[in-house]
Amino acid sequence: MNLYSAVLSFLLTLSVSTLAVESSSSGSNSTAYASPGRWYDGFVYSTANNVCISQKTRFQATWDEKNLYFDVEMENESIKKPERIKFRQGKWPAGESVEIFLDPAGKLGSYFQIAIGIDGHLYDSRSKIDPDFWKKTSWHVINRKVEDGVWNLRIVLPFSDPEMKHPAKGDSWRFNICRNIAVGKNIVSASWAQVGRSFHNPAMFANLSFGSESEFASAQKEKLIRMLKVLVKRVQSCPPDKEFLIRVRQAEENPSPEVIASLYDELEVIKAMSKIQ
Template sequence: MGKTTHGAAPFVALGILGLMLSSACVERSEELSAAQRERVRTHVSRTAPHPSHPLDIAFGDSVELIGYDLSEETWARGTDLTVTWHWKVLAPVGDDYRLFTHIEARGTDTLNHDGDGAVRGLYPPSRWQAGEYIRDEQRIHLPSEWGMGPSGATATDAAFYVGFWRGNERLPVRRGAQDGDNRARPLTIPVSGGNPVEAGPPRMPELVASRALSSITVDGDLHDPGWLASPWSQPFVQTMNGAQARFEARARVVYDDTYLYVAFQVADTNLQSPHRNADDHLWEQDCVEVFLDPDGDGRNYFEIQVSPRGVVFDTRYDSRRQPQPFGHVNWQSQAQVGVALRGTLDDDQVDEGYHVELRVPFSALVAEGSAATQEAPAPGSTWRMNFYVMEKSPNGQDAAGWSPVLVPDFHATDRFGRVTFRDLPRNQRANPERPSVNATEAALEDRGRALQETAERVEAQNRPAPGEHPVAP
């Protein structure tokens, strides 16, 4: 296939970019590093490109999609495809607009790749200037089970939908093929390969949260004996379809009379954590996220995020994503966090990942000013929870979650997993005020075999049956 070529005219948009960094009203406002500016340089030009697949699609009076390039003309399941969109900027798009890319089969099995690609992370549409040509490159993985139904009912092509969104609105598609909802349809590509799977969505996972065997020091070191009473979750999965995630992550939960504890293990080869202030938008870079819905009704639920730097974002919602835009950010979780890095932050060194310990008092899990109280859950009770990891990658943002929500919204409370609280015999409970090493060692010895059996039983319950779609519990 033909390659896109660019003229040798000097790049002139970076000066404008530098000015915009100090004036644009966009979520991501920090200045770009020299390396990031160099990455942007290769994606923005004043010289018209020559895409191998020309198009003529107009979005409002601001932008035209003039074509695309493909790394392959057929997409095999289980492989990556690089698609490069070529945008022509006629006028400023407007504050806070972002690009979206949806891939669908028969109107279902939607893959959401809104944030993938260097342009979308570093130079979003809200910064584009009239006269620029934007080379928007996305590398997208097609899961091996995507578009596959039982008994060989298989999608034979993938339809791409692209456009611009801001809150609940989209830029109108003024010219070109679209779906009637201001999603332009520039591309349909044949797909191949894969194996039939059983019908139905991935099941919602379950996890046991045991009472802590001993007091836990919240420092990111996950070797405290107090954690051993609870099993780890199985690996996190892709949030949209339950397929294997691109990186490894898992969580576990314990509790005592006063606190809920959540631990994360995350594999990450490039730790990025520039945010330094409480309630910064941590989801723009690397972070872990905990969603808590104690009574499981989808109302009055809580969100806590922790970055590898140990910064916390916390908020409470009355109902799904309400109030806009980020809930009651004045709510305070009173969380104590500890992070252990396996690498270094914000540099070019290859990292391994990080561990997070999070401790939240049950008493904080109430609405602001409410006379209600939240106590430690009774043994046998179940809370709805979900756990996510956001990971900044060279090509955009990756996400993984414990329970796949199957829609492009982490706030789908009906898809939160179930965490059931389990008590311990009173003589084996931890005393958080005066922990006893001898008692802890005795408890560990007495319960070691039982814990192993419990972990094996939970794992066996969550293991997919033969032929079942392999997702995390």
């Protein structure tokens, strides 16, 4: 990826993050910060992405050096406390369930899906590719509270698992979290990101940003400064006019993705013109 592409990518991340701060519970969700105490609700019907579900549902994402954690709290009058929960790997859940879609690489087609049922069934799409997947993974579920009307759980996803990676503050993955709700004999599906009728729509996944909003912004600024340093080196290899150099110095004092993208474009024009002359 060249500098210009990287800056454009950063611009998109910024615009999405700004929207998420204002709408983390409005149903137009686009970014969740992996940070303790930051809970998100606003789940919408898969068949009507502009309508929030009535059943209380919220989640938070946190992380440490080993694992990514999703804490999910749900309410529904149809939830009944099971007499016994025995986890069974490789089984698609029946009834109440939670689904998580993760795309650490951000390549759309590289995402994977897990599902957890109140019946104890655990599903992971990675097992379809690798028959020995369940021998290699250690992701698991902790039921914090299961009683009539309430289901609270923690999902523990190790970074050492296949297709996972260790993030740093300022990194952003693509993700979505969904819920399948038992309503009588029917299942009603809901999603946090507005992905449409199908959950398998990675282009519409939300961003999972590692760190609090301030930590993420600080890390992104550091990345921006590194991009600026690359630009400065390119300027030094092809010295343009004094006015351009002044704008580069100003950008160093107050960097912004818009300014850097503009300077990079202008530098390419200057180089092209110098070849013509």
